[in-house]
Amino acid sequence: MPDWLNKWRQVRDAAADVLSMNRRNLGYVYPHNARCDFPVANDKLLCKEILQPLGVPLAKTHYSYRYFYELRTLAEDLKGLDEFVIKPASGSAGNGIIVIVGREGDEWLGISGKRYSLEAIQRHLSDIIFGVFSFDNNDAAIIEERVVQHEVMERLYDRGLADVRIILFKHEPVLAMSRVPTHASDGKANLHQGAVGLGIALESGRCTHAMLQGVPIEKHPDSGTVLIGVEMPFWSEILSHSRHIAEAVPLKYLGIDIAIGKSGPVLLEINARPGLEIQNVNRQAMRPLLEAIR
Amino acid sequence: MAEQQKKSGRRRAAYWLLIGLLVVLPFGMMGFKLFLLDYPLKGLIPQQSYQVELAMEVDGHGDRIQMQAFLPRSDARQLIIEEQQATGLFTQNLQSEGMNRIASWEGDGVQGHQEVRYTVLVQSKPVRYELPEGQSIPAHYPPSLQPYLMVEEGIQVDSPLIAERVEQLLPATQERTLAESLTTIHRHLQDAFENRNFSGYTDALTALKLGEASCNGKGRLFVALARKLNIPARLVGGFIMEGGSKRTSHQWVEAYVNGHWVPFDTINDHYAEIPANYLTLYYGDEVLFKHSSNVNFQYRFTTTKRLIPRYEAQQTLGDSIFNLINFYTLFERVGISQDLLKVLLMIPLGAFVTVVFRNVIGIETFGTFLPALIAAAARETGLVWGLIGFILIITITALVRKGLDWLQLLHSPKMAVILAVVVVVMMMMTVTGVQLGLFELAQMTLFPIAILAITAERFAIITEEQGVKKALHLMATTAVVIAACYAVMSSLFMQSLFLAFPELLLVVMALNMWLGRWVGMRLMEYYRFRHLLQSGVSNA
Numbered sequence: 001m002p003d004w005l006n007k008w009r010q011v012r013d014a015a016a017d018v019l020s021m022n023r024r025n026l027g028y029v030y031p032h033n034a035r036c037d038f039p040v041a042n043d044k045l046l047c048k049e050i051l052q053p054l055g056v057p058l059a060k061t062h063y064s065y066r067y068f069y070e071l072r073t074l075a076e077d078l079k080g081l082d083e084f085v086i087k088p089a090s091g092s093a094g095n096g097i098i099v100i101v102g103r104e105g106d107e108w109l110g111i112s113g114k115r116y117s118l119e120a121i122q123r124h125l126s127d128i129i130f131g132v133f134s135f136d137n138n139d140a141a142i143i144e145e146r147v148v149q150h151e152v153m154e155r156l157y158d159r160g161l162a163d164v165r166i167i168l169f170k171h172e173p174v175l176a177m178s179r180v181p182t183h184a185s186d187g188k189a190n191l192h193q194g195a196v197g198l199g200i201a202l203e204s205g206r207c208t209h210a211m212l213q214g215v216p217i218e219k220h221p222d223s224g225t226v227l228i229g230v231e232m233p234f235w236s237e238i239l240s241h242s243r244h245i246a247e248a249v250p251l252k253y254l255g256i257d258i259a260i261g262k263s264g265p266v267l268l269e270i271n272a273r274p275g276l277e278i279q280n281v282n283r284q285a286m287r288p289l290l291e292a293i294r
Numbered sequence: 295m296a297e298q299q300k301k302s303g304r305r306r307a308a309y310w311l312l313i314g315l316l317v318v319l320p321f322g323m324m325g326f327k328l329f330l331l332d333y334p335l336k337g338l339i340p341q342q343s344y345q346v347e348l349a350m351e352v353d354g355h356g357d358r359i360q361m362q363a364f365l366p367r368s369d370a371r372q373l374i375i376e377e378q379q380a381t382g383l384f385t386q387n388l389q390s391e392g393m394n395r396i397a398s399w400e401g402d403g404v405q406g407h408q409e410v411r412y413t414v415l416v417q418s419k420p421v422r423y424e425l426p427e428g429q430s431i432p433a434h435y436p437p438s439l440q441p442y443l444m445v446e447e448g449i450q451v452d453s454p455l456i457a458e459r460v461e462q463l464l465p466a467t468q469e470r471t472l473a474e475s476l477t478t479i480h481r482h483l484q485d486a487f488e489n490r491n492f493s494g495y496t497d498a499l500t501a502l503k504l505g506e507a508s509c510n511g512k513g514r515l516f517v518a519l520a521r522k523l524n525i526p527a528r529l530v531g532g533f534i535m536e537g538g539s540k541r542t543s544h545q546w547v548e549a550y551v552n553g554h555w556v557p558f559d560t561i562n563d564h565y566a567e568i569p570a571n572y573l574t575l576y577y578g579d580e581v582l583f584k585h586s587s588n589v590n591f592q593y594r595f596t597t598t599k600r601l602i603p604r605y606e607a608q609q610t611l612g613d614s615i616f617n618l619i620n621f622y623t624l625f626e627r628v629g630i631s632q633d634l635l636k637v638l639l640m641i642p643l644g645a646f647v648t649v650v651f652r653n654v655i656g657i658e659t660f661g662t663f664l665p666a667l668i669a670a671a672a673r674e675t676g677l678v679w680g681l682i683g684f685i686l687i688i689t690i691t692a693l694v695r696k697g698l699d700w701l702q703l704l705h706s707p708k709m710a711v712i713l714a715v716v717v718v719v720m721m722m723m724t725v726t727g728v729q730l731g732l733f734e735l736a737q738m739t740l741f742p743i744a745i746l747a748i749t750a751e752r753f754a755i756i757t758e759e760q761g762v763k764k765a766l767h768l769m770a771t772t773a774v775v776i777a778a779c780y781a782v783m784s785s786l787f788m789q790s791l792f793l794a795f796p797e798l799l800l801v802v803m804a805l806n807m808w809l810g811r812w813v814g815m816r817l818m819e820y821y822r823f824r825h826l827l828q829s830g831v832s833n834a
Contacts (some may be wrong), residue, residue: 022653285826
């Protein structure tokens with residue numbers, strides 16, 4: 001057998017193990033996540049409503065706005081708040097999120113150093129309600145408690161919230177990673193925008209790989225903290241909460257995003273179509289793991 | 295569980311059955327048409343064709359300018375398929391005069407350098423006649439042929455010099471046959487007269503005296519000598535379609551033999567024949583172009599060779615009885631031309647091309663339909679100008695949107711403003727296109743406005759959320775897919791095939807359905823997961 005043919009066969013066999021976009025959609029998302037169950041993942045308010053009674057740790061919702069007239073009370077609502085997060089209920093990829101860390105006179109201070117007037121905040125909320133961040137469907141805007149990050153995560157990078165993403169299939173964790181923001185990602189935990197991906201071993205919660213835009217790295221590009229070997233705090237809680245959440249929602253193939261606060265994990269959101277990059281971050285093809293659960 | 299498996303098994307069976315039907319049905323219909331109805335499949339085999347562009351330029355000084363030219367018409371030898379005019383500032387008027395088609399263009403207050411363009415797609419064949427040996431020259435002709443025997447200003451049939459030359463070449467003492475006479479005149483002009491590359495007017499006598507001439511001088515002398523011998527003859531004006539651009543036209547002659555007008559060209563030695571690349575523009579002793587004086591008139595013919603299926607075959611296929619009692623005439627009755635129908639039939643094919651790029655190759659585009667629709671609209675502008683127009687519209691609109699952002703508008707009113715901006719940008723591009731003589735750019739009005747507005751908005755959002763680099767990348771990949779769609783959709787082979795067999799759309803549907811359940815790895819994913827694949831190889 002010629003060498004190239006042999007090599008091609010090996011690549012083809014290896015490719016069968018990798019979960020590709022087409023197979024994720026046809027083999028996992030469509031058959032296991034019914035379209036009518038997507039709102040659980042898409043609407044953070046609904047998600048909170050379902051999970052609250054189960055004792056899943058959630059960021060406290062200060063206010064939510066679904067209609068423009070509700071914004072009339074905004075000035076009053078924000079009076080006592082110096083630290084909060086504004087989110088679209090149906091946003092994705094970290095878009096439309098503003099993190100407020102303090103107040104200076106009439107203005108609020110964003111985590112990136114940007115200042116927001118009351119009018120700016122009001123306009124951002126109207127944009128959210130109008131659906132700018134959720135493909136033109138009307139949406140609700142949430143003002144919720146800001147999660148103050150655990151010092152282990154804060155040491156990795158302190159200008160944005162890192163998260164942990166766990167993919168579960170039929171209630172079983174399959175792969176885990178952590179996404180740590182960078183200057184380049186503008187404080188967002190989004191790999192495509194330049195956040196660092198940490199491959200996390202499911203058993204130990206320890207970081208085994210670190211990737212920046214698909215390239216292995218050892219230290220965080222901005223903070224210089226060594227990444228390999230870092231252990232996620234509250235790892236066993238994170239796993240058990242993930243299992244609980246997966247059992248509580250009708251989605252059978254999902255990604256759960258969790259932030260690690262000072263006093264424990266906090267659920268950020270649920271994703272019914274989790275991305276594929278987690279395989280690269282862990283240097284691990286996912287299909288054999290999924291097939292084993294079947 | 296068993297219930298679910300049964301359900302998915304049933305779904306799979308239905309899926310394959312449907313795909314099978316969507317493939318078998320159209321191919322069955324095609325077979326029926328080909329074997330039982332004798333569809334001329336041969337007609338789909340591409341044939342050499344010529345796309346000729348005539349550009350006429352003038353420099354105006356604020357006065358009224360008129361231009362006039364002869365346009366080709368279809369006959370037994372040449373078939374005019376598609377004509378397009380870009381008249382710029384001028385209004386066009388078409389009229390028939392005898393056998394000729396005359397186009398005139400008029401403009402008032404013309405300033406600066408202006409241009410009129412006329413493009414035509416031609417399929418033509420060579421002709422060759424065998425002249426009958428031994429047949430004598432007829433003594434009488436019907437009245438309709440009398441004009442072709444008369445004296446004209448530049449064709450001095452009555453001159454003694456012409457009579458003398460005829461006597462020299464073909465003495466009246468011998469019997470003059472038709473074939474022999476034409477051969478002698480042809481050989482005499484071809485061999486004894488030198489070709490001159492002179493573009494001015496030469497009448498028959500001048501050519502005779504000088505013993506040298508350009509095409510029009512030789513043509514007039516040929517006609518004069520033939521008419522003197524009582525053989526009806528006429529001048530033909532036209533153009534030789536050769537690749538590239540040129541500023542010369544051509545003239546040759548035709549002589550009337552047994553009910554046929556037989557061509558002769560004594561510049562290029564074509565005896566009773568002309569090649570396929572001769573394009574006839576007019577008959578008679580005319581001037582190809584007329585124009586107002588003092589306008590620095592220039593013209594240029596540009597020929598591009600193209601391989602396309604025979605047009606008659608398209609027509610017969612379209613008109614076939616099997617097309618549900620002349621299916622296409624129904625469209626024509628409400629003003630939808632076959633040309634438009636061809637584009638319509640190609641759009642699903644373009645969408646399929648986009649699907650292949652997205653789901654098999656893994657290249658992102660703006661929308662699933664945008665590339666096919668832009669490619670369809672680029673039929674009027676050509677691919678390059680279509681892409682330039684697309685990129686210009688998106689970037690200008692996105693820039694305007696950035697400005698609107700500063701004004702802090704709500705979403706829906708903002709989108710409506712953006713839609714208006716797209717329309718304005720398109721109209722401005724048309725106006726600039728006309729002013730600059732870039733007529734391709736001026737044809738942009740067929741672009742899908744709403745989809746462009748949505749795309750501009752998405753482009754702007756992506757520049758904000760994911761960076762300008764990402765947005766430009768997406769624009770570039772979209773441009774590549776548009777080009778691919780254009781290549782497939784503008785293929786006249788595909789167009790004829792789908793026009794003849796519209797049932798092939800079912801096959802396109804089947805292909806899309808098959809891709810709809812295709813779980814293979816996208817080409818780009820082989821790159822994205824290359825490290826995983828490599829480690830897979832090393833583990834093995």
